[in-house]
Amino acid sequence: MASSPSEPVVRAWARLERAHRAAQTAVEARLKEAGLPPLAWYDALLELERAGADGLRPFELQREMLFAQYNLSRLIDRLVAAGYVVRSASAEDGRGQVLGLTREGRAMRKRMWPVYAAAIEDAVGRHLSLAEATTLADLLGRLYSRPTK
Amino acid sequence: MASSPSEPVVRAWARLERAHRAAQTAVEARLKEAGLPPLAWYDALLELERAGADGLRPFELQREMLFAQYNLSRLIDRLVAAGYVVRSASAEDGRGQVLGLTREGRAMRKRMWPVYAAAIEDAVGRHLSLAEATTLADLLGRLYSRPTK
DNA sequence: TCCATAAAGATGCAATTGCATCTATCTGGG
DNA sequence: CCCAGATAGATGCAATTGCATCTTTATGGA
Numbered sequence: 337m338a339s340s341p342s343e344p345v346v347r348a349w350a351r352l353e354r355a356h357r358a359a360q361t362a363v364e365a366r367l368k369e370a371g372l373p374p375l376a377w378y379d380a381l382l383e384l385e386r387a388g389a390d391g392l393r394p395f396e397l398q399r400e401m402l403f404a405q406y407n408l409s410r411l412i413d414r415l416v417a418a419g420y421v422v423r424s425a426s427a428e429d430g431r432g433q434v435l436g437l438t439r440e441g442r443a444m445r446k447r448m449w450p451v452y453a454a455a456i457e458d459a460v461g462r463h464l465s466l467a468e469a470t471t472l473a474d475l476l477g478r479l480y481s482r483p484t485k
Numbered sequence: 486m487a488s489s490p491s492e493p494v495v496r497a498w499a500r501l502e503r504a505h506r507a508a509q510t511a512v513e514a515r516l517k518e519a520g521l522p523p524l525a526w527y528d529a530l531l532e533l534e535r536a537g538a539d540g541l542r543p544f545e546l547q548r549e550m551l552f553a554q555y556n557l558s559r560l561i562d563r564l565v566a567a568g569y570v571v572r573s574a575s576a577e578d579g580r581g582q583v584l585g586l587t588r589e590g591r592a593m594r595k596r597m598w599p600v601y602a603a604a605i606e607d608a609v610g611r612h613l614s615l616a617e618a619t620t621l622a623d624l625l626g627r628l629y630s631r632p633t634k
Numbered sequence: 635t636c637c638a639t640a641a642a643g644a645t646g647c648a649a650t651t652g653c654a655t656c657t658a659t660c661t662g663g664g
Numbered sequence: 665c666c667c668a669g670a671t672a673g674a675t676g677c678a679a680t681t682g683c684a685t686c687t688t689t690a691t692g693g694a
Contacts, residue, residue: 339602340602340603340606340610341602341605341606341609341610342610342615342618344615344618344619344622345605345606345609345610345613345618346602346605347618347619347622348609348613348618348619348621348622348625349508349605349608349609351621351622351625351626352501352504352505352508352609352621352625353505353509353528354551354625354629355501355625355626355628355629356501356502356505357551358551358628358629359498359501359628359629360502361551361553379502402503402506402507402510404510453488453489453490453495454489456490456494456495456498457489457490457494459498459628460490460494460497460498460501460628461489461490461491461494463627463628463630464494464497464624464627464628466491466493468624468627469491469493469494469496469497470493470496470497471620471624472497472500472501472621472624472625473493473496473497473500475613475617475620475621475624476497476500476501476503476504476621477500477504478612478613478617479504479507479508479608479609479612479613480500480503480504480507480508481612
């Protein structure tokens with residue numbers, strides 16, 4: 337019988353870790369050396385921008401980013417402290433709040449993009465053809481959706 | 486003009502982050518619920534086991550794991566404190582040391598494997614065919630090409 | 635030989651993450 | 665209506681990570 341995670345699966349896992357660490361480190365370094373906030377800020381700002389005028393509930397953002405609840409709570413603290421996000425009470429849910437992007441938040445996201453984009457190109461784009469990038473995105477997408485097996 | 490990271494590249498990057506976070510979180514949770522040490526311990530123990538009787542220098546382990554120097558230094562502290570690794574002075578390099586695996590270290594790695602393996606299968610294996618896993622491993626490998634290989 | 639510089643590793647301190655738990659509100663069944 | 669969960673979010677505290685810098689030993693010229 338074949339051993340339970342097959343050799344290619346173990347390999348894929350190991351490389352997922354390494355590739356991610358390498359890319360992540362490189363990208364964070366680029367942002368920092370440009371005097372910009374960390375990656376996670378960009379992600380949050382982008383999701384909020386995409387959400388439009390209605391804003392997002394923290395738990396929605398949490399699911400989108402796959403962030404732990406307590407980490408997100410504190411990430412939001414920092415974004416609010418920096419003036420990029422505003423918290424307001426939710427009208428429909430007394431327990432909850434709604435997050436909105438400020439003008440400064442929108443501006444910061446925009447300001448981060450060129451640096452971030454260049455870093456992504458270096459960390460990922462440079463190494464792959466267009467077709468390969470598409471395949472990679474496809475396969476990675478499968479890892480966090482319901483299995484089809 | 487084509488934007489500099491092409492859309493598939495950005496997508497691949499975004500999914501690399503998400504997929505990694507999802508898998509990482511799931512695997513760590515499995516280890517913890519089995520009362521076992523974190524992932525990084527396994528990696529280090531495995532590398533040391535592979536290195537055989539000669540052991541490894543911290544900086545070699547650091548390169549292998551893509552770990553920051555100060556993080557590795559402290560990871561080793563913990564492994565030594567747990568009795569899984571021993572530090573000894575390097576014979577050839579007065580600045581350095583050599584790491585060796587203890588019997589307990591070897592045993593712990595072995596003990597972690599079944600739990601780790603099952604978690605990998607759940608996080609990765611379940612979602613992909615054999616051919617897909619191979620392709621994924623291949624593409625991910627391209628992202629962190631080490632110069633001397 | 636001597637020195638400037640580089641490499642190996644450690645460490646103090648600040649920021650972030652993880653864990654457990656807490657408060658407050660909401661929801662569904664009796 | 666009422667209460668036992670469940671859900672949204674915050675938070676105290678411990679562990680880990682990141683950053684800057686330090687010590688010690690190697691190395692490669694002039």
